[in-house]
Amino acid sequence: MNEATLKRLEYDKIKESVISYTVSEAGKVLAERMKPSTDHRQVEAWLQETAEATDLLASGASIPLSAMEGIEPFMALLGKGRIYNEAELDQLAVWLTSVAQMKKYMNSKRHIAPTIAAYADSMFDCPELREELARCIRYGQLTDQASHDLAYIRRHIYAAEDKIQRKLEQTLSKYKSALQEPIVSKRRDRYVIPVKRELRKQVPGTVWDESSSGQTLFVEPNDVSDLQQELGQWKAEEDRERTIVLSALSEKAEAYAYELKRNVEAMASFDFITARAKHSRSIAGKRIKLADKPVIRLVGARHPLLGAISVPLSAELGYGWKQLIITGPNTGGKTVTLKTIGLFVLMVQSGLLVPAEEGSEIGVFRHVVADVGDGQSLEQSLSTFSSHITVLSEMLKCAAPRSLLLLDELAAGTDPTEGIALSIAVLEELLASGALAAATTHFNEIKTFASVTRGCQNGKMAFDADTLQPLYRLEIGESGDSHAFAIARRFGLPEKVMKRAEVLLSSKDTSLQKQGDDFIPGLREALQMEASNGADAAGQSAAFSTASKEKVKETKHADASSKPSMQPFQQGDAVWIYPLKRAGVVFRPANEKGEVIVQVQGKKHTFNHKRLRLYIAKEKLYPGEQYDMDIVFDTKENRKARHQMTRKHVEGLTIITPGEE
Structure with missing residues (x-):
């Protein structure tokens, strides 16, 4: 996966959240290594793990994870002949107890989490080692039961200490007048x-220390020196026996090196899986279907970093279309929509649950590349446009059926005339590659490209024209306006400026009208191809591209669409078909029932006139009163046959007219 894209889509923030839920250093290391996988089976396995752990947490269970404190340095020294001390072996004993608890816990939860419960079967609670450590060490100290010799030595130590204590009590009375206070230390x-x-x-003996003021000397009386020497000998014996016992315990632990390493790996995995589940619960994540094909369908999806304040998003790619062109006002949620789509793919391929409703579905992608943000860099001397071109170049290199490409603000950062032409050329190339692409734009030429190109779809971010507030809701099938004037007024631009802008726009629209007419033949060509028998997407794109590129050389803001007409539809009108979310050509105007026959892809369909909207009037598409409409509605073979019939009789010559659907 592209590292720059991970950052642009804020995948690093998702990872940081997962890391924060780990409780052990080994689990944290696994979380830090988390990244999307392109292996379908691996992704499916990860999602199963996370879903089961989420179910465990939802059941109110407390998973007995271990922080594994002190185990990592212990494991690092295994096999190096080290003699471990009491504290280290005590930590090992505690750790083995937690392993036994995890095995017992998971065994009792097989009905909730069968997959991850089975992982506990690979853990080793090492009962012999655990029992031996429990017998020999308690509270970080060797017990008297650690060995017979140790018990014998300690009995003599206790006896020697008792003799010394009694003897010193006698000396306290004997030298009472020479003492600062009657205590033994x-x-x-x-x-x-x-x-x-x-x-x-007055007190014969050995001085071992003095007070900070120098007024008090700490003296070992000669009366107890022999007893002290005896005690020292027994202490030395204890140290030797302690070393023997710890050596034996360390050797026993070394024998379980394989089992202990497997335990650490398993506990770290449980920690990481549980962290993914905790993160998923924190964003109300759900397991959605993992598709075999590279498709995306989001139902009620909320951006995980926005939470409850985000408006649910419904969008899809890879079913009826491979490209989605999103339009609408600034601050309307276009960029958030792109980020949500991209981040959901990355999260699912990392085994994370996502905040979306039932019916959502995501496939596995080999490449996810996002061009979100202006990308300017002073260090690399990159302008906004240079940054976009750099990412576009990368997209074109990796464009393939299992690629997801997200483009924010097409044609931004340079002259719109050239930028629009370049953007359409890129979209055509991406469409031909089979990659899925979602893009945002403000330009009408790109909206028109999406409306007449098979495999492309328009979508708009809803906007309340009355309150001048964005609704942050994606509506598929229609293109949206930028609402620049309305938003400018809302944010307080002087009315004088706004009226002047409207005059300039009106003047510019008038001057562009003729230029706009020059664009219509190219669009007509694309629609004719749409109406022909089975023209492929690449052919349509090429036809549209020829017309659109010629047009953008002449004007920045040509509008290829006409406003809806109030008059009845005529044969040859280009109309937008709401149920199909695409354009078609009127074959027969409305009858008394209001039913209109529309030709789409060489097939004729019947729709109620209320389900249609005038897209481009016949007069603009087909200049001249005598334009032969058979070119649009009939096949080349039928037209040739009719011509022959008008001249002479031809045996066996027939004309086949497709029926209505």
Whole structure:
């Protein structure tokens, strides 16, 4: 996956959220490595894991994850002959207890999470090692039961300490007058009493320390020196036996190196899976269908970083069309729509649940490339246009049936005339490649391209013209306006400026009318191809491109569409068919029932006139009163046959006229 695209679509923020839910360092490492997979089976497995963990959390269960504190350095030293200390072995014992708890827990939850419960079967609770550690170590110290010799040595230590204590109590009374206070303490692991410096000679013995003021000396009386020496010998014996016991325990732990490593891996996986589930619950994520084909259908989708404040989005790509051209006002949600589509694909392919409703479906894509944001870079000396071209070049290189390409603000950052031509050429190339593409634009030429090109679809962000407020709702099948004047007034531009702008626009529209008429023949050609028998998408795109490129050389804002007419439809009118969400040509005007026959792709369909909207009047599409409409509605073979029939009789010559649907 493209790293720049991951950042543009804010995938890094999703990853940070998942990381924050991990409880162990090993689980955090897995979360930091999270990225979308292009393997369908892998994605399906990840989604199953996350869904099951989400179900576990929803059931009110508390998954007994381990933070694995101290286990990572312990595992790093395995196999290197280290003798572990009591604290390290105690941590191992606690860790093995948590492994046993996880195995028991998962075994009891097989009915909720059969897949991840089976993962616990690969964990080893190592009962022999765990029991041995529990017998030998308690609260981070070796127990007397760790070995017979250790128990024997400690009995002698306890006895020696008891003798010393009794002897010192006697010396406290014996040297009472020379003491600062009658207490026994330890200095350098020796039992001592506090003697006044000036009376030091009254207490024969060894000075081991003195107070900070120097007025008190800590003296080991000669009366207990022999006992202290005996105690020291037993302490040395204890240290030797302690080393023997710890060595044996360490050796036993080394024997379980494989099992311990598998346990760490499994617990880290549980931690990562649970973190994905916690993140999914935090955004009200649901498991949606993973399609075999590269398609996208979102129903009630909410951008995961916006949460409840976002307006549910419904959109699709890869079913009836491969390109979706989104129009509408600024701040209307066009860019958020692109980001939602792209981010949902990345999240699903990372095994994450997404906030969408039932009926949503996403396929697996090999490439996701997004051109969102102006991309300016002072360091790389990239202008907005240069940045767009850089990304477009990358898109064209990876364009294929399993590619998702997101283009924000087509034709932005340069002269609109050239930008529009370049944008349409790119869209044609992407369409021919079979890639899915969603793009935003303000330009009418690109809207018209989408309306007359098979495989393309218009969509608009809804706008309340009364309140001048964007509704952030995508409506498929129609193109939207920028509402620039209305928004400008809403944000307080002086009325004098607005009226002047309207005058200029009206003047410009008048001057462009003739130029706009020059654009109609190209559009007519595209519609004729649409009406012909089975013209392919590439042919339509090429026909439209020829006309549109000639037009954009002459004007920046030519409007190829006409306003709806109030007069009845005529044969030859180009109309927009709402049920089919595409254009067609009127074959027979409305009858007494209001039914109109429209030709689409060489086939004739009947629609109620209320389901149609005049797109381009016949007069503009077919100049001249004597224009032969058979060119539009009949096949070349039938026209040739009719011509022959008017001249002479031809045996076996027939004309086949397709019926209505």
